[in-house]
Every structure is written in structure tokens, then in C-alpha cells.
Amino acid sequence: MTALSGRTIGVHGALAAFPRRIAVRAAEGAGAVLRRGTSRGTSLVVFGRKALRGDIARLEEVHAAVVARGQRAVSENGFLRGLGLMAAGEPGPHSRTAMIEMSGLAPRDFDLLALFDAFENDTSPFTFRDLILARKYAALLEDGAPWHAIARAVHQAGDVGALAALTLDVEARAIIARREGWVGELSGQGKLRLEPAEDADALFDEAEDAEAAGALEEAAALYSRCLSLDATDSVAAFNRANCLRELGRRAEAAHDYARALKRDGGFVEAWFNLAGLAAESGHVASARRHLERALKSDPSYADAMFNLARLEFEAGRLDAAQRWWRRYLLHDAEGPWAQRARNGLRLIEMQQSATGT
Known part of the structure; x- marks a missing residue:
């Protein structure tokens, strides 16, 4: 374990x-x-x-x-x-709250710097050197250096703890370290590579940016390149399917949802979206199976309960619809869809009253 x-x-x-x-x-x-x-x-x-x-x-x-x-x-x-691939950090005496109070760092900046390993320890308890570093980072932030520039610069230094003994300044938009008789730039410069090999991680980030910007064709093409480098990436297949669905290319989207599920059968969002595609295409039985599979993986998935209730209601299976909407309300009694679930239950009660069932 x-x-x-x-x-x-x-x-x-x-x-x-x-x-x-x-x-x-x-x-x-x-x-x-x-x-x-x-x-x-x-x-x-x-x-x-x-x-x-x-x-x-x-x-x-x-x-x-x-x-x-x-x-x-x-x-x-x-x-x-x-x-278990890296030794635990040296235990220190300082909690997160103490670090923030004694350094003057804003909680958000402190958390982000810790998240990108700008301290010896990534979580509390933090060391004395971590407190010294936090105070130095607070001074850099006051001088106009953003938190992410500090984090990038720290990663160039190698030994983070050793920075506690140096004076850190901001000069010409670069973070530099000073000690007696020596000045060095921490942020460094990258080396130009000719014809670099494609990197699946970099492509994925580029694809996410394109998707967020609404460039869905470009995003789908980039996700496809990710998959050509790593065919096991279920999330790239899922994201590509979402782009294709928005573009109206439903058959291709269904194929990619299935590809995501082949790699990760517990990917509940993929089951849910595949069910949506099936319902839109009139394949009610398939949509029902996919939603049931999503709920098997995650019994608390309220959205799947709601959609399953709606499918059953539209198919005239009122007892099943009633059961699923009631279950949905146990998980979401106040959300924007809760009133729709209650309206559905009222309709069922009205129909049952009218027919004496």
C-alpha cells in the first residue's frame, strides 16, 4: 500500500x-x-x-x-x-498559517508558490529556510515580480534551500541572485533545438488552449496528434469527442467517446456524453444503458440520474422516471435542475391521478 x-x-x-x-x-x-x-x-x-x-x-x-x-x-x-520516488522533506516548525503571517505573502501567492515547489517542503510543516524564502519572495512580489516568474526562476537554481543564503533582486524583468563577488540570473535562457520531436504533453496543452478559445477544428486536430503519440490517453480522446460533437460530427464523436471508454471503463463523463449522443440520435435503449453504466461507476452522479429519469418519462415508464427523479433530489434539492425534477414528479402524479394508478 x-x-x-x-x-x-x-x-x-x-x-x-x-x-x-x-x-x-x-x-x-x-x-x-x-x-x-x-x-x-x-x-x-x-x-x-x-x-x-x-x-x-x-x-x-x-x-x-x-x-x-x-x-x-x-x-x-x-x-x-x-x-516513493523522492525522499520526504526535512520536517520544520512552521504551519501554512504561520508562514503567511510571518512572511507577509498573500495566501493565494503562498499557495501557488508552494504548489510549484518554490520551498523545500511542498506542504506544512515548513522549515526555517522556507520562511526565509517566503520573506524574500514577498519582497520580490513588492518589487513587481509575479509569482509565476519567481517559481520559474527558482527551478533554474536547482537547490531551492540554497537560495535562502542569497540576496534576490529584480533587475530588467529578470530575477537575479547576489552573493559576495558574484551575481547570477536565476531565470536563465532556453536553448534553441532544431527540428524538435513532438511532445504529447505540449500538444495537449495547446489543444486545451484552442478548445477554450473556441477553435474546435484546430483543437480536434491537436488532440488527434496527441493520440497518435499516445493512443492510451483517454482524456485526449474524450476532449476530441467533445469538440467533434460541438462541430456536429456525431459519428466521429461517438467513436472517440468509445475510444476513451475502451482505455478507461470508469470514465463516467464519457459514458454520460455518449448517452447524450445516443439520445439525440433516437437510440433510447443505448442511452439508458450508458447512463446506467455511468451510475454503476459513480452512484452519486446526479446529472446521470436526472437524464435517466427524463428518458424514462419520455418513454412512458413513469414508475422508473419517478424513482430516478426522487433519487436525484436526494443529491440535489436546491440546484437549478431540482425544480425541473419536482415539476416532473408533479406531472407523473397528475397522470397517475387521472388514470387512477
């Missing part, structure tokens, strides 16, 4: 430590399931360091959504420690 046994792990951004295919194998070896992004059943989300190279505003939105859903955000080092 490991700390990750039985967990479904989502990943946002590519990992710097190793390619996704190796991370998948490592997670499986630890008794966990690893997917891109987040879905129902995801208990923790790993934020890969390469996400710092992409859209920072979107990264912050994803992090805020993960926190709001009550999922646990995990740094890349935290993930490696959970897999």
Missing part, C-alpha cells in the same frame, strides 16, 4: 520530472489511476511544472476550481514523494 493507493489522480500541465507515459506506469505501480485534467472521482490534482510555460491566467483558474471542488492540489515534488 502507498499513500496514493486507490486514488484517481488528475494532472494539469506537463510534468518536468518525466513524460506522462512513465508517470502513468508509476501511478499504476502505486495502485492509483492517473488522467489528464480532472473528472468525477478525481481526489487530487498534480500541477506539472511545465504549466508555468503556458497561460498563467488559465492555470490560476484551474487551481481555484480545484480548491473550490474540495480536491487536493499537489505539487510535482509532492507527487514524486507520494510515489
Whole structure:
């Protein structure tokens, strides 16, 4: 048993430590399931360091959504420690609250810096060196350096703890370190590669950006390239199916939903969306089976209950519809669809009264 046994792990951004295919194998070896992004059943989300190279505003939105859903955000080092591939950090005396109070960092900035391993420890208790670093980062933020520039620069330093002994400044939009007789730039410069090989993680991030911007044809093509590099990527197949469905290419979308489910039979959102396609095409029996399969994987999936009730109502199976809408209301009594469920139940009661059943 490991700390990750039985967990479904989502990943946002590519990992710097190793390619996704190796991370998948490592997670499986630890008794966990690893997917891109987040879905129902995801208990923790790993934020890969390469996400710092992409859209920072979107990264912050994803992090805020993960926190709001009550999922646990995990740094890349935290993930490696959970897999047993990295030693646990040196225990320290400081809690998260104490670090924020004593450093002057805003809670959001502190959490994001910790999430991208800008401290020796990714979670509390934090060390004395971590507190020194937090104070230095607070000064850099006051001088105009954004949190993500600090995190990127720290990763160039190698030994994060060693930065506690250096003076950090912002000069010409670069973060530099000073010690007696020496000045060095932390942020560094990348090296130009000729004809680089395609990277599935980078392609996936590009595809997500295109999808978010509404460029669905481009996104579908990029997800297809991801799948050509990694045919086991159920989330790329699912996302491509969503794009194709929006474009009206239903047969192709159904094929990709099925491809996602072939790789991950517990992917409840794929069962749900495939059921929606089947219902739109008039295949009620198939839609019912797909929704039932989604609920078998996740018995608390309220959206699937509602849609199953609606299918049964439209098919004239009122007892079944009544049962599913009542079950739905046990999970969602106040949401925007709850009133529709109650209206459905009233219609059933009216019909039963009219027929004396």
C-alpha cells in the first residue's frame, strides 16, 4: 500500500520530472489511476511544472476550481514523494498559517508558490529556510515580480534551500541572485533545438488552449496528434469527442467517446456524453444503458440520474422516471435542475391521478 493507493489522480500541465507515459506506469505501480485534467472521482490534482510555460491566467483558474471542488492540489515534488520516488522533506516548525503571517505573502501567492515547489517542503510543516524564502519572495512580489516568474526562476537554481543564503533582486524583468563577488540570473535562457520531436504533453496543452478559445477544428486536430503519440490517453480522446460533437460530427464523436471508454471503463463523463449522443440520435435503449453504466461507476452522479429519469418519462415508464427523479433530489434539492425534477414528479402524479394508478 502507498499513500496514493486507490486514488484517481488528475494532472494539469506537463510534468518536468518525466513524460506522462512513465508517470502513468508509476501511478499504476502505486495502485492509483492517473488522467489528464480532472473528472468525477478525481481526489487530487498534480500541477506539472511545465504549466508555468503556458497561460498563467488559465492555470490560476484551474487551481481555484480545484480548491473550490474540495480536491487536493499537489505539487510535482509532492507527487514524486507520494510515489516513493523522492525522499520526504526535512520536517520544520512552521504551519501554512504561520508562514503567511510571518512572511507577509498573500495566501493565494503562498499557495501557488508552494504548489510549484518554490520551498523545500511542498506542504506544512515548513522549515526555517522556507520562511526565509517566503520573506524574500514577498519582497520580490513588492518589487513587481509575479509569482509565476519567481517559481520559474527558482527551478533554474536547482537547490531551492540554497537560495535562502542569497540576496534576490529584480533587475530588467529578470530575477537575479547576489552573493559576495558574484551575481547570477536565476531565470536563465532556453536553448534553441532544431527540428524538435513532438511532445504529447505540449500538444495537449495547446489543444486545451484552442478548445477554450473556441477553435474546435484546430483543437480536434491537436488532440488527434496527441493520440497518435499516445493512443492510451483517454482524456485526449474524450476532449476530441467533445469538440467533434460541438462541430456536429456525431459519428466521429461517438467513436472517440468509445475510444476513451475502451482505455478507461470508469470514465463516467464519457459514458454520460455518449448517452447524450445516443439520445439525440433516437437510440433510447443505448442511452439508458450508458447512463446506467455511468451510475454503476459513480452512484452519486446526479446529472446521470436526472437524464435517466427524463428518458424514462419520455418513454412512458413513469414508475422508473419517478424513482430516478426522487433519487436525484436526494443529491440535489436546491440546484437549478431540482425544480425541473419536482415539476416532473408533479406531472407523473397528475397522470397517475387521472388514470387512477
